[in-house]
Amino acid sequence: MEVYWFLGAFFLMEAGKEGIFLLKKGKNPHIVFGFCFGELLGFLLFSSVGGWEWKNTWLLPAAYLLWNMAGAWLDAAKKRRRKTGAGRAVIRLLVLSVSLLPIFLFPPMKPIPVTGSYAYETASYTWTDESRAESFRNDGSSRQVAVQFWYPVTEKEETFPLVVFSHGAFGYRMSNYSAYTELASNGYVVCSVEHPYHALFSRLEDGQLITADKDFIRDVFRINEEGVPEEEIFSVNRPWIALRVADLHFVLDRIGEICRGKSPGTPFSLIDTERTGLIGHSLGGAAAVTTGRERPEVKAVIDLDGTMLGEELDFSNGKYRMNEEPYPVPLLCIDTTGHYVEGLKYGDQYVNHAILSEARDGKEIHFDDAEHMNFTDLPLFSPPLAWLLGTGKRDARECIETMNGIILEYYDYYLKQEGENRPNTPSFTESV
Known part of the structure; x- marks a missing residue:
């Protein structure tokens, strides 16, 4: 550089x-x-x-x-x-x-230009879920979730599909900023959900700064070490998925309530909630997949290099029991080739392959010479930190631009009924 x-x-x-x-x-x-x-x-x-x-x-x-x-x-x-x-x-x-x-x-960077014709704006909110106590605190406070929207600027009376994003472990709301702006410029309202205590840091509307929980950080690194028993990995990640899925349900419910109100205001007046897509990276991708199965308004889901942990229902006698109900909505996995190949070694015990093979419309695209952090904007914001966490030999900027193009194409087809769909087979993989 x-x-x-x-x-x-x-x-x-x-x-x-x-x-x-x-x-x-x-x-x-x-x-x-x-x-x-x-x-x-x-x-x-x-x-x-x-x-x-x-x-x-x-x-x-x-x-x-x-x-x-x-x-x-x-x-x-x-x-x-x-x-x-x-x-x-x-x-x-x-x-x-x-x-x-x-x-x-954190070097200066050349922003990735958007391809759409819409100008876009952003707005941030902190919402409190009164039905849930904050599990990371013992003071009886309710769970708070930070959200940020990117939305098209328009003078016409039109509505746009909604795309909700969930970041990975130690990510934050801006982790895939280039994808948000690309979608907003092409006529989407994007809501990035920031999960306090799972995010590297989260600043709420009242100025409160919440950093990642130290026990969560420790457990994430621990279960990724070699030799950790599968039953331990399964038990540790259960509350993570439950928290993330509950956050996404809460945000979707809140958006729906505001949109149905008498004077929703911008950006909610622009949202067509019946055309909703979910997307997430890593742990956020797992949460998006599980949530998408349970929401009738969700029409397409994208998992960015995430293991579908929520689709693992149990672990006993040395084997996982997967969700056998065919995934009901279009599901796209964007993975590294290494992740894809590693999963092949486990056969039907690798949850992503098990779910995709039985999905009504499941597809997988794997990126050659890429690693886990290539599916976020971190290589643009901080190349040294991204390298420490895992980036491949592939040019980071080209990888992000290619991924964003695939995301846009996928949602255009399933949320807008525009463009050409990829081959409609029960399980389809493609390398790029």
């Missing part, structure tokens, strides 16, 4: 400058000022051109350079030659490194 080349070259240039100036005990203040001014100017030019999305992470190194230049200017104004030893040079380079770290972790 261009920004990483820039950061590396910038640091080496600063280190080289410090090294050259160390060769002289007294440095000409005008030369020092010229170097500092040139660095600041070059940094500001790079950070403001090239189509990058501006982020506040630029402010720290800019402040460092401004501080460096101000000191050089004072030296030049007072005509004094500052004597700086190796210790101060090292300290300055350490300060520079710390200021560059946020850009390294």
